[in-house]
Amino acid sequence: AAYRQYVQAQADATLPKVKVFTDAVRAGDVEAAKKAYAESRIGWERTEPVAESFGDIDPKVDVREDGLEDGQDPAKDWTGWHRLEKALWQDKKIGAREKELAGLLDKDLADWVKRVGKAEITPTSMANGAKELLDEVASGKVTGEEERYSHTDLVDFKANVEGAQKSFELLKPVARKNDPKLVTELDKQFAALNTLLDQYRDDKTGYVFTSYDKVGKEQRKELSDGVNALAEPLSKLAAAVVK
Known part of the structure; x- marks a missing residue:
């Protein structure tokens, strides 16, 4: 709800x-x-x-x-x-x-x-949806394909991460009972990825981010690694909420 x-x-x-x-x-x-x-x-x-x-x-x-x-x-x-x-x-x-x-x-x-309001929402769909948001980041945002003309990919990236984190936060009480280690790991990886993203935030409270065409290859690799480090434990969230 x-x-x-x-x-x-x-x-x-x-x-x-x-x-x-x-x-x-x-x-x-x-x-x-x-x-x-x-x-x-x-x-x-x-x-x-x-x-x-x-x-x-x-x-x-x-x-x-x-x-x-x-x-x-x-x-x-x-x-x-x-x-x-x-x-x-x-x-x-x-x-x-x-x-x-x-x-x-x-x-x-x-x-x-x-x-x-009519969408079918279940704990499993929330957990899988969180993983899908990270997949979206990996396939479209990190590559720069999504916003190929405007280069506003990092705004989308941040919003995808926020959406995934919201699902996780709401599922956390159940997940913690079933798999406390997973919850600890997810807390750590969400924090790490958000810290990484904030380095590109020109406005520390709003949504003004560095234009993605100014983000170099090594920095993109670092962002990609951060996404992968979160995506792996996030893929286990659905199992942790339906045990």
């Missing part, structure tokens, strides 16, 4: 932040839209496994161009945040199509907010 409340609160808080972003797109203001982009995604990134459980919403709002299905035309079928990200950072312009896509993003995310 507490996790359901968290997910709903994240979704509810996302809409006004998205509107700041989409209003800037509709106004044709490239710089204001760029500034609002990363923050508009935080609530989504924190709760991505639940969002992805509605199979039709994720492809509309969060797909990358190379994630389109065979036969889909990027000019007509690519929608959502990343299509607008490309327009802002690579094309550096907002046209009629982008303004139309901003309205569509508002509509699709409003649909998500209405449906979040």
